[in-house]
Amino acid sequence: MATEALKLTDVDTYYGDSHVLHGVGFALEEKRVLALLGRNGAGKTTCISSIMGFLAPRNGEITLFGTPIGGLAPEAISKLGIGLVPQGRRIFPSLSVRENLIIARQREKESEKPWTYDRILDLFPSLAERSRQLAGLLSGGEQQMLAIGRALIGNPRVLLLDEPSEGLAPLIVAEVARTIKQLKDGGQSIVLVEQNSGLALDVADQVVIFNTGRCVFTGPVDEVRNNDDLIAKHLGVFHAH
C-alpha cells in the first residue's frame, strides 16, 4: 500500500462562529500530486490554512506521514515538513530576493538531496539575475517563482500550492506548470489548489473537489477528465479535451 503523506479526517474549521469546512477528509499519497478543486469560496484556502496551522480545526485529525499536526503552531508544522506557496504569493516585499530565500532555509539534514540557495537559482534562473533586488519590485511571475523557491528551500515533505497560476499571463502559467511537473518527477508530494481545472488535471494523480466546504468528489484524475457533468456542476467550467 502506498504511504499516506498527508491525511485529513473529518476536519471541521470555523472562522469564529462561521462554520466553513464540514467534515473534510482526503489523503495524499507520497510522491503524488493531489489536485484540490472547487469554485471561488468553496473552502480550498481554508483547508490549506487548516493544514498549515493558520487556523486550528475544531474537530478531526490531520496527519503528516502518520504524525498528528492538527492545531500545532505554523512554525512547528513547517519544521515537521509542510511547505506553503500561499494564495496571493505573499513574498516578503521589503526583503531582497536572496533574503526571502535564505531566511526560509531549513531541514537540510532531513532530506536526501536538500534544496540549497544555489539549486533554487538553478531552477529559476530569472531570480538569479535579481537576487539583490527587493522582492516587492519583481513581476507577478517572478514573485510566484520566488514564493515556490521559498517553500522549496525549507525542504518540505509535502508542498502546498494555493492557486499558483492565479493572475499570471499564460506563458508564465505554462512555466509554473512545467515547474510543478519537474518537482513531481523529483518525488515531491504536492497538494495543488486550483479554481480552474486545466493545469491541475494535467499534472494531478488524484482529485478532490470541494463545494461549500464539503468534499463532493474524491478519486483518480481519469474519473474527472472525462466527466463533463462533474466539472460543470462543481467547477462551473467545461474542460476542453
Added chain:
Amino acid sequence: MPMQFWIIQSLNSLALGGLLFLLASGFSLIFGLMRIANLTHGAFFMLGAYFGATALRSFDWIDLWVAAIGSGLALAVIGGFLERFVLRKLGNNPQGQVLVTLGMSFIISDACLVIWGGDPIPIPTPHALQAPTFLFGFAFPTYRLVLVGCAIAVAIALYLLLERTRLGAMIRAGVDDMQMTRAIGIPISRLFTVVFCLGAGVAGMGGVLGGPILSAYPGLDADMLPLALIVVILGGVGSLVGAFLGSFIIGFTYTFGSALFPDLAYVILFLPMIIIIAFRPQGLFGRRAS
C-alpha cells in the same frame, strides 16, 4: 539673535534628536514587529538613568560608558522578562496591551519614587568631556557632540543588524507578514523576545547617556515618551530610517520651538504632525498598512 545662539541650539537639537532616537528606535521596532505600542518604553529610559546614576555613585571604577552598557544590559533582561511573562499572555488584545504596558510604566515610576526619592539625581559629565570644544571660533559643549556620535554609532549598529544579518531579515519579514514568517518555520516568539530585549536595552542605555543633560528624575519617562511617540508616528512604524530622521526633525522642532516661542512649543511640535498624519497616515517613511 547672535550666531552662538543658533549654533548652540542646533547642537542641542542634535543631542535631543540622538536621545530620542535611542528611545524611539526600539519603540518603533517593537511596534512594527509585535504590533504593541509599548508604553513602558519611557520607563525603561528612566530606569536606565536611575541605574546608571546609582552605579556611578556607588563604584569609583565605573565611568559613564560602563554604566551605559551595564544599564542597557540590565534593561534588556528586564524587558525580556516582561515580554515573556507578562506581554506574552495578552496575545492580540490591543486594549489589554495598552492597559498593561501603561500599568507597568506607572508601577516602575512609583517604584523609582520609593527607591530614589523625589529629587533629581545628577549624572556627571565625564571629566575628559567637560571642557568645551572650539570649532570655527565657536565653543561647543563637548559631551553633546559625543552624544550625537554615540546615537549615530547605535543607529549604524542597528542598521547593520537589521539590514545585513539573517536575524535582521527575519525581523523585517515578521514586520512584512507575520503569518508567512511563521509558515516558513521561523519561531516568531523568540524574535519577539530578541526585539523587546534590544529595544529595552537601547532605551536603558539612552537613559544613562542622556543623564549628563537631563539627569535622573521622577517624570523623566512621561517627558520622553510622548516625544518618542511623535517620532514614530512621523517616521512610520517599524522603520529604522524613519525613526532616525524623525528623531532629528523632532529634536530641532522641539528645541527651537521652545527657545524661540516658548508659549507655542507644543503647537510647533504637534501641528506639523497633524498635517503629516492628515496627508500621509503611514508616516513619512512607513509603508501603508496592508
